[in-house]
């Protein structure tokens with residue numbers, strides 16, 4: 001999904017008031033990868049071309065010197081890796097601070113939403129990295145029906161949260 005959708009879903013679904021932390025964790029799996037890629041390109045003085053198609057973009061990332069980006073993407077989109085990072089923090093918070101840090105769930109939420117909205121052709125989500133290469137051939141988020149449908153559902157969920165649940 002796109003960055004805006006990830007941010008809005010984090011705010012819509014996670015309990016508690018809106019926060020920067022929810023948005024930050026909600027976009028972290030993507031931002032870490034693309035920020036790292038842009039930084040490396042800037043250092044090398046070679047900037048990303050304007051891709052006309054997704055295929056063109058993937059061919060660019062599949063070049064040997066950029067393959068690490070696809071690899072990093074697998075790791076930042078792994079439910080296993082995120083569990084190893086956030087479960088100890090959640091357990092610590094519950095035991096010692098008596099608080100559930102909901103914002104941490106924004107990252108796994110991002111992955112759960114990416115799994116069915118990415119296909120094998122464009123940044124497939126290998127969410128069981130490093131234990132398995134399994135990936136779902138989903139419906140890409142850029143397809144008009146998925147993209148539009150997502151924002152319509154998001155609108156109703158947000159409406160329900162604000163006007164019915166009043167939270």
Ligand SMILES: [Zn+2]
Nearest residue numbers: 001029030114
């Ligand atoms: Zn993602």
